Amino acid sequence: QVQLVESGGGSVQAGGSLRLPCAAWGYTYSINCMGWFRQAPGKEREGVAAFYSGGGGDTYYADSVKGRFTISQDNAKNTLYLQMNSLKPEDTAMYYCAASPRFGYPLLRSEYNYWGQGTQVTVSS
Helix, strand or coil, X not given: CEEEEECCCEEEECCCCEEEEEEEEECHHHCCEEEEEEECCCCCCEEEEEEEHHHCCEEEECCCCCCCEEEEEXXXXXXXXXXXXXXXXXXXXXXXXXXXXXXXXXXXXXXXCEECCCEEEEEEC
8 A cells, every 4th residue: 555645735826836745655666657636626637747757757747737847756755746836826726646556648547546635726816
């Protein structure tokens, strides 16, 4: 089993920045890919960014966040990060960290077995 805990959410004005850490515990050696997803009220959960550790650190981003968000991983701390810059009101959502022992479609929700509880990000205009 793998446990994931997100933090770092909050309220910011448009144009601001936030960094979301996700700490992982348990059988972390089994993780091949980790990702960030988000879900706004009334919308489906969507993939935002993914980090493929089995691929030497390849990263993947949704078109809506390319150039603004950066995903990274600190292996020594078993922590995944999402640096979010130039935030927009449409980035407002609950953000979830996820982990998978596989690698297939890194921004696809069904690829992931383990999920955190989420952290809320609210961007005001």
